Amino acid sequence: MESHLLAEASASTTRGLTITLFLIFVAITLGITIWASRQTKTATDYYAGGRQFSGFQNGMAISGDYMSAASFLGIAGLIALYGYDGFLYSIGFLVAWLVALLLVAEFLRNAGRYTMADVLAFRMRQRPVRSAASISTVVVSIFYLIAQMVGAGALVSLLLGIKPGTTFLGMDADTAKVATIILVGALMIVYVTVGGMKGTTYVQIVKAFMLMIGALVMTFLVLVHYKFNLSTLLGDAAAQSGKGSAFLEPGLRYGVEKATATETFYSKMDLVSLGIALVLGTAGLPHILTRFYTVPTSKIARKSVIWAIGIIGVFYLFTLALGFGAAALVGGKAITAQDKAGNTAAPQLAQALGIKYFGGDTGGAILLAIIAAVAFATILAVVAGLTLASSSSVAHDFYANVIKKGTASERDEVRVARISALVIGAVAIFLSILAQSQNVAFLVALAFAVAASANLPAILYSLFWKRFNTAGAIWAIYGGLISAVVLVFFSPVVSGSATAMFPDSDWHWFPLNNPGIISIPLGFLCGWIGTVLSKEDDTAKYAELEVRSLTGYGAH
Amino acid sequence: MTTEVPSESSTERYQNVQKSEDFQRLRHKLRSFIFPMTVAFFLWYLLYVLLSAYARGFMSTKIVGNINIALIFGLLQFASTFLIAWYYARYSSRELDPIADSIRNKMEEGAE
Numbered sequence: 001m002e003s004h005l006l007a008e009a010s011a012s013t014t015r016g017l018t019i020t021l022f023l024i025f026v027a028i029t030l031g032i033t034i035w036a037s038r039q040t041k042t043a044t045d046y047y048a049g050g051r052q053f054s055g056f057q058n059g060m061a062i063s064g065d066y067m068s069a070a071s072f073l074g075i076a077g078l079i080a081l082y083g084y085d086g087f088l089y090s091i092g093f094l095v096a097w098l099v100a101l102l103l104v105a106e107f108l109r110n111a112g113r114y115t116m117a118d119v120l121a122f123r124m125r126q127r128p129v130r131s132a133a134s135i136s137t138v139v140v141s142i143f144y145l146i147a148q149m150v151g152a153g154a155l156v157s158l159l160l161g162i163k164p165g166t167t168f169l170g171m172d173a174d175t176a177k178v179a180t181i182i183l184v185g186a187l188m189i190v191y192v193t194v195g196g197m198k199g200t201t202y203v204q205i206v207k208a209f210m211l212m213i214g215a216l217v218m219t220f221l222v223l224v225h226y227k228f229n230l231s232t233l234l235g236d237a238a239a240q241s242g243k244g245s246a247f248l249e250p251g252l253r254y255g256v257e258k259a260t261a262t263e264t265f266y267s268k269m270d271l272v273s274l275g276i277a278l279v280l281g282t283a284g285l286p287h288i289l290t291r292f293y294t295v296p297t298s299k300i301a302r303k304s305v306i307w308a309i310g311i312i313g314v315f316y317l318f319t320l321a322l323g324f325g326a327a328a329l330v331g332g333k334a335i336t337a338q339d340k341a342g343n344t345a346a347p348q349l350a351q352a353l354g355i356k357y358f359g360g361d362t363g364g365a366i367l368l369a370i371i372a373a374v375a376f377a378t379i380l381a382v383v384a385g386l387t388l389a390s391s392s393s394v395a396h397d398f399y400a401n402v403i404k405k406g407t408a409s410e411r412d413e414v415r416v417a418r419i420s421a422l423v424i425g426a427v428a429i430f431l432s433i434l435a436q437s438q439n440v441a442f443l444v445a446l447a448f449a450v451a452a453s454a455n456l457p458a459i460l461y462s463l464f465w466k467r468f469n470t471a472g473a474i475w476a477i478y479g480g481l482i483s484a485v486v487l488v489f490f491s492p493v494v495s496g497s498a499t500a501m502f503p504d505s506d507w508h509w510f511p512l513n514n515p516g517i518i519s520i521p522l523g524f525l526c527g528w529i530g531t532v533l534s535k536e537d538d539t540a541k542y543a544e545l546e547v548r549s550l551t552g553y554g555a556h
Numbered sequence: 557m558t559t560e561v562p563s564e565s566s567t568e569r570y571q572n573v574q575k576s577e578d579f580q581r582l583r584h585k586l587r588s589f590i591f592p593m594t595v596a597f598f599l600w601y602l603l604y605v606l607l608s609a610y611a612r613g614f615m616s617t618k619i620v621g622n623i624n625i626a627l628i629f630g631l632l633q634f635a636s637t638f639l640i641a642w643y644y645a646r647y648s649s650r651e652l653d654p655i656a657d658s659i660r661n662k663m664e665e666g667a668e
Contacts, residue, residue, distance in 0.1 A: 084626055088608065091633045095601050098640055102590040231621030238622065249616040250608035250626055268609040275605035279598070299653065302645065309641045313634055544570040550582055551660040 017369035018159045025210075025377050026187065032202045033195035043410040044556075046196035046417065047114040047392050048293040051556075055300045057205060059307020062291050064204030066093075066282075066308065067211055067315055068144075068382040069151030069343075072375055074441025075316075076349070077342025079323020081332055083237070083247035085254050086323055088271075089441050090316035092278025096448075097312065099456075100283040101305045106298035107463050107549035108289060113556045115389075116289045116455065117397040119549075120462050120477075123541035124470040127405075130397040132477040136454040137286040137397075139481060141390035142428050143450055144285070145383060147443035149432035152184045152379045153177035154343035154440075159372045178433055184376075185429040188383040192391065193418040200384045201294055207374075207381040212311065214374040215318040218346070221353045222325035237327040247327070266511040274445055277516030281448025284455030287382075287389035298552050322346050329353070341439035341499070347372045387428075391420035437499045445514055446488055453480030453519035457527045463549060466542045468531050475530025480523025487515035573663060582655040589647055597640055604629055 040046050053061065071093065078086030112118035117133035157177055171179060191203060226233040238247040246252060255271035258264045282288060292301045326335065326345040329352045338344045347368055354367030395417035400408040408416075435443060458476040461468040487510050488494065496506035512518075548554050573579055607615055608626065615626035 087627075087630055088605075091601075091604070091630050095597065095633055095637050098597050098637060099594065101641060102594055102644060229621075231623055234622040234627075245616065245618075245622070245624075248622060248624055248627070249612060251612050255609040271609045272605055275602070275608075279601055299649075302648065306641050306645050309637065313638060317634065540567045540571060543574040544567070546583070547570045547573045547579065547659075547663075550579070550586065551656045551663070553660045553663045 017365060018372050021369055021373035022376050025373055026380075029191070029203045029206060029377075029380075032206070033191050033199035036195045036199035036202060040196045040198055043114070043396075043413055045198060046414045047290070047396065049197035049201045051294060051296050053201060053294045053304075055295065055303030056307055057201070058291060058295050058300070058304035059311060060208045061201045061204040061294070062288065062304060062308035063311040063315070064206075064208035064211075064381050065287055065291060065385040066312055067208065067378065068440075068444065069148050069155075069375065069379045070441040070444035071315065071319070072211065072215070072378055073151050073155065073343045073346055074147075074439055074444065075319045076322040076326060076346040077335070077339070077344070077439060078253065078441055079319065080326035080330070080335055080345035080349075081342040082253035083241060083243070083324075083327065084250050085252055086441070087320060088250070088254065088275065089278065089445070090319050092275055093282070094309070094313050094316050096279045096282035097305065097309045099280060100288065101302070101309065103463070104283045104289070104459060105292050105301045105305045108459070109292045109295070109298040109301040110552045110555045111463075111545055111549040112293065114290070114293060114396045115393045116286050116459070117393065119545075120458050120473055121397075121401075122462065122545050123538050124473050127402045129470060129473045129477075130401045132474050133455075133458075134393045134397040134402075136450075136477050136481045137393040138390045138424060139485065140284070140286060140447055140451045140454065141386045141424065142431065143447035144287070144444060145386050145424075145428035146432040146435050147440045147447065148379045148383045148386070149181045149184060149428060150435050150438060150443060151343055151440040152376070153181050153432070153436055154339045154341070155347065155372060155375055155379070156180035158338055158344040158347055159369075177436065181429055181432055184380060184383060185425045187380055188387055189422050189425045191380070191384040192387045192421045196414075197290075197294060197388060200381075200388050203381045203384060207377045208311065210374045211378055212315060214371050215315055215322065218325070218350060218353060218371065219318040219321040221357055222321045222329070222349075225325075225329070225353075225356070233321070233324055233328060237324040240328050240331050242332070269517060270512045270514060273449075273512050273514040273517035276520060277445055277449035277452055277514050280452035280456055280516070280520055281445075282451075284451035284459065285448070286393060286451075286455070287385045290389045290392065291385075297555070322349060325349050325353075329356075340437060341442075343440055347375060387421045387425055390424050391417045394420040394424075434501045437503075438493070438501075442513070446493070449514050449516040449519060450481065450484040450488075452516060453484040453523040454478075455480075456520070457523040461527050461531070462545075465531075466539060466546075467537060468527070469534050469536040469538065471534035471536065472527045472531030476523055476527030479526025479530075480519060483522045484515050484519035487512075487519055491515065569663075569666075573659065576659075578655055578659050582652060582659065585651050585655070589644070589651075593640060593644070597636065600636060601633060604633055 044050060075086050075089045108119050111122055117130045120133050121129040234248055238245055241247040255268040258267055295301050295304055326349040330348045335342055335345045335348060350371035351364040351368035355364035358367060395413050399416040400413045454477050457480055458473050490508050490510045491513055492508050493513055494500055495502045496508035617625045
């Protein structure tokens with residue numbers, strides 16, 4: 001509770017400083033965006049940043065796109081509150097990159113042009129496959145966007161020192177959260193519509209750099225505090241948590257032993273389901289897939305993924321220190337008093353470290369402001385990447401290829417992409433206001449489950465299965481998408497539990513929080529059934545796809 | 557989306573390349589690496605998830621101080637991911653890229 005009182009004392013200093021730092025970040029990135037917009041002339045510039053990024057630059061940008069509010073705020077919060085179980089996310093999020101590296105990145109780069117659907121529709125009938133891909137891209141992106149906006153809302157109430165029951169500029173806590181969500185939404189629309197992929201990529205690079213430095217400094221301070229003895233840090237975290245050594249073991253949050261055997265079974269299945277969704281989701285995320293198009297060749301796409309694995313891996317090691325550090329130095333009580341789901345553990349840790357190592361309250365306020373600005377930058381950049389990927393898909397797949405049947409001019413296509421960015425942003429803003437009581441890492445895991453169910457089966461079948469056809473692609477996408485979304489809708493996440501989107505109603509019948517264990521196999525199964533039920537079998541076109549995806553011949 | 561309209565001859569051309577010995581060798585070398593490796597890391601990861609769910613006693617065994625098997629197992633997942641990424645980069649630049657480059661160059665020469 002101590003740091004909590006200090007938080008109030010230094011709230012006004014923090015506010016001013018954070019707002020200043022945040023404005024500086026916005027000014028710099030807006031400058032980059034406007035500069036990039038002057039160089040954005042063709043559709044390739046807008047969608048793929050001119051394909052001129054290097055392996056390291058794109059590796060940084062991939063990391064920037066990937067290390068979202070979920071990674072920084074969500075995982076740190078989960079570890080701080082539930083100990084070891086939060087670490088499971090770090091592991092799943094990292095191992096997932098092997099699927100992207102081994103099975104997807106290079107082939108997608110070779111055979112596609114702007115969007116995921118370029119590869120899915122390569123040897124299929126264009127209109128139905130592109131419509132399906134476009135819909136699933138938008139749905140996955142919206143799930144992911146909700147998580148980011150919820151993170152932004154939690155963050156701002158910490159920064160502005162608003163807790164439930166207090167006011168800021170005449171707004172109560174809830175109104176201020178909503179105002180922030182709208183502000184973040186508006187800024188992202190500016191980045192995407194003005195800067196396109198080139199602007200967004202530079203924003204990601206700047207952000208990834210800031211986030212790595214911020215996390216490194218905090219990790220270093222935590223380790224200094226414990227004289228670089230990991231065991232002491234863990235021991236202190238376990239003692240402070242009041243849960244003893246159970247805090248360092250799996251089972252406090254996921255796979256909890258319950259009163260009845262059935263409940264325990266569901267609880268453990270939920271853990272397995274989450275684990276599978278995390279590892280299979282990454283290679284189906286539209287905003288990650290479009291990143292592979294920003295480099296000139298598949299070899300550079302490979303290099304960029306290797307860089308990303310290195311950067312992201314190191315970052316997730318930092319999350320251990322951040323999460324257990326927050327548990328030990330801030331304490332679970334102070335964290336849940338600020339945000340029930342733990343989303344503010346990392347910035348609260350920054351404040352505690354600042355107070356200890358940078359001269360008291362002012363130091364605490366400064367470090368909090370810096371880390372909060374980094375977290376804001378993180379959210380803003382990821383939101384921009386997501387909005388770009390989904391609006392690109394609407395414009396390139398749905399408008400240009402389905403509605404205009406390939407006759408739209410590049411200028412028209414880019415205009416539609418900009419309008420779609422606006423609409424998708426607005427929808428995400430609205431939905432995120434409903435989901436504010438959820439942990440953001442958990443919300444992102446839902447997006448991963450939807451991506452793994454709807455997109456991954458279709459991508460893998462397209463690339464590696466000769467017999468796969470239009471009906472198979474449509475079945476795979478809609479089968480995976482509908483089963484994942486329906487199961488989420490009837491899960492305890494939406495109704496029938498205290499933290500649900502609609503806590504006062506109960507229409508849930510699906511016992512698991514994460515649908516992956518059912519919906520991912522269903523996506524694969526539907527793709528197979530759809531394929532064998534249809535007679536379409538274009539081996540000639542598969543020859544072209546296979547030759548192009550493996551050799552890079554004819555790549556854009 | 558392909559920009560060129562595939563004529564009969566270009567379709568045949570892709571099929572001929574696909575049948576060629578070089579391409580089959582590339583395809584075999586690629587698939588015999590990525591598929592078993594995917595199965596291996598996926599099972600290794602699944603083992604970790606299942607142990608976290610069902611073998612709590614084993615996972616909570618302390619090794620050094622407060623560092624238990626669960627933490628070490630998690631860190632081993634990091635190590636295996638880094639190792640596989642590094643090994644794949646090495647394998648593909650030594651074994652796959654030369655064949656892919658030569659096929660592509662031949663096709664590009666033939667296209668002119």
